[in-house]
Amino acid sequence: xxxxxxxxxxxxxxxxxxxxxxxxxxxxxxxxxxxxxxxxxxxxxxxxxxxxxxxxxxxxxxxxxxxxxxxxxxxxxxxxxxxxxxxxxxxxxxxxxxxxxxxxxxxxxxxxxxxxxxxxxxxxxxxxxx
Numbered sequence: 476x477x478x479x480x481x482x483x484x485x486x487x488x489x490x491x492x493x494x495x496x497x498x499x500x501x502x503x504x505x506x507x508x509x510x511x512x513x514x515x516x517x518x519x520x521x522x523x524x525x526x527x528x529x530x531x532x533x534x535x536x537x538x539x540x541x542x543x544x545x546x547x548x549x550x551x552x553x554x555x556x557x558x559x560x561x562x563x564x565x566x567x568x569x570x571x572x573x574x575x576x577x578x579x580x581x582x583x584x585x586x587x588x589x590x591x592x593x594x595x596x597x598x599x600x601x602x603x604x605x
Contacts (some may be wrong), residue, residue, distance in 0.1 A: 557595035
């Protein structure tokens with residue numbers, strides 16, 4: 476079992492992710508927009524950011540591997556201030572992973588495959604935390 480945890484998803488980081496992703500959906504940066512659409516008074520974390528939390532877990536667990544495929548299903552939302560836990564079980568080079576919001580609400584499931592080879596490029600680079 477592998478795990479990676481973030482105690483509270485920062486609202487301020489959502490704007491940075493939206494800029495990087497080219498996502499202009501107001502629910503990610505404006506609490507009033509999120510509330511108007513039924514999410515309550517907190518902004519909604521972008522889905523790709525939630526996937527990045529799972530990738531952090533995989534890269535920390537297997538820093539010598541490259542990710543070669545991802546199949547993911549978004550099942551719910553992560554809101555600003557939520558604590559999240561990325562956890563996964565391994566079968567050789569494949570991780571069946573899920574992102575959980577406390578107490579045990581699974582909001583994302585993914586199967587992440589690594590290539591099983593050392594990804595060191597000769598310059599010491601292995602993986603980068605997202």
